[in-house]
Amino acid sequence: MKIFVLLSRVPYPLDKGDKLRAFHQVKELSKRHEIILCALSEGPVSDEARNVLSQYCKHLEIIPLKKYLIPFNILKSFLKGNPLQVGFFYQNEVQKKINQLINEHQPEHIFCQLVRVLEYVKHLNIPITLDYMDALSKGVERRISSANIFYKPVFHLESTRLKAYEQKAFENVTGRSIISIQDRDLINHPDKEQILVVPNGVDTEYFQPQALQADYSLVFTGNMNYPPNVECAEYLAKEIFPELLKKIPGAKLLISGVNPSSSVKALESENITVSGWVKDIRQSYARASIFIAPMRIGTGLQNKLLEAMAMKKPCITSELANNALGAVAGKDILVGQSTAEYVDLIVKLLNDDKLRLELAQNGYSFVHNTYNWAKSTALLEQLMIIGV
Known part of the structure; x- marks a missing residue:
């Protein structure tokens, strides 16, 4: 045709x-x-x-x-x-x-x-x-x-x-x-x-697990000029991350993606890196222990979650984003709503190697079987x- x-x-x-x-x-x-x-x-x-x-x-x-x-x-x-x-x-x-x-x-x-x-x-x-x-x-x-x-x-x-x-x-x-x-x-x-x-x-031949050292506790990726991603990055950096630092002072956050807005660039600090465009986004996923996307606005399926799961990264997201994704909360992915919930989930994952591995494997299997x-x-x- x-x-x-x-x-x-x-x-x-x-x-x-x-x-x-x-x-x-x-x-x-x-x-x-x-x-x-x-x-x-x-x-x-x-x-x-x-x-x-x-x-x-x-x-x-x-x-x-x-x-x-x-x-x-x-x-x-x-x-x-x-x-x-x-x-x-x-x-x-x-x-x-x-x-x-x-x-x-x-x-x-x-x-x-x-x-x-x-x-x-x-x-x-x-x-x-x-x-x-x-x-x-x-x-x-x-x-x-x-x-x-x-x-x-x-x-x-x-x-x-x-x-x-x-x-x-x-x-x-x-x-x-x-x-x-x-x-x-x-x-x-x-x-x-x-x-x-x-x-x-998701291109599972391209997005595969990589054995890189996790220099960051958390990573969030996406087009950083897109309003839902900008809002999410600001929420993560201004509200969630400061509370996390009170419990884990050495935590580090990577915000990685093309065209960061001026407000996203302004989030950079001693513990927060805003990378802007990177040649290979897979390295951004691989360099963090956890992928997090606490989306509060926007519609559609978050490709970033598919990519992170395909790379065997344990993921935390919002109910809004997971509704479109369709993963089993608590098994394939962790789902939060409030700032306090997100902080608790992050701390729980960072302190439990076994849980991180189980969540990563379940998310990986979910993406391969579904998308x-x-x-x-x-x-x-x-x-x-x-x-x-």
Whole structure:
């Protein structure tokens, strides 16, 4: 089957959750189908990215967004009653190019990741599968409470409009997928159970246990410019870690990931390292005794947890994050809610070698048995085939 894949970002390097998901789905689909990959870009794209992606595509088209048009198109989207992010990613010149590519390649199916790009193709008489990925409207809603006075009304408006747009998008496509049951249940549509849950996988050949000395007690990883990760890093460093130091004065925390915001950089101290981008994120996981992700906002599946578990790191997370993950609390992973709970769990693990090893092994087995890119993409593939 000839599949036209439309993405709001170039899916390489794998430094964001949507890019990681799209990359592995394209890679798996390319084994049995002809892929025309069209990705929008907000900046320059490296030759490495083009070369890596070209391996899996019959045709690769990267369309740059003109930055000076973005504010104007956001305003247009606002006046139309659409979500602001739909306007951010929509440009007339891009529409013309996508129309040209569709006419040239005559795809049998269109695959869109995220509702923000659906505007470009929803009018076409071609079967479309939409990957909601996660419930964007709920993710924005969860940011309202911690936003400043200026952003609160903006996030409230965006959440409301995204909720309506997600509902409308359901009717514009022939197939729908999402990352977890919890996210599916947050989509505001009476037939939301028709949305197929397609979980992420983890590259277990790449993320394997490494025998490195644990220089840090704790590690937290992710894109450190992404608001839920920024909030989590600040909560971890400002509230959890100071209480931990009272009980274990020599504890050390590593915060590792691309594009740390100024507020994340400011967390660095004698006992806290903010590494920024690292060439090999596996070493960040390997250099800590425990992986911790006390997420309080955001939606979707936390890839960082899958990666840490695949590397046999004992993990601590929040109920919010584990709801999407589906691990057995107390067996595969430890789950906390309050600052005091997190501190107690960390101290318990750091003082019990046997428990750390058991938790790491159980988490490792859970990920290997549950999260697999080939299996999850096969579900997506069947959804597309039914829709043709």
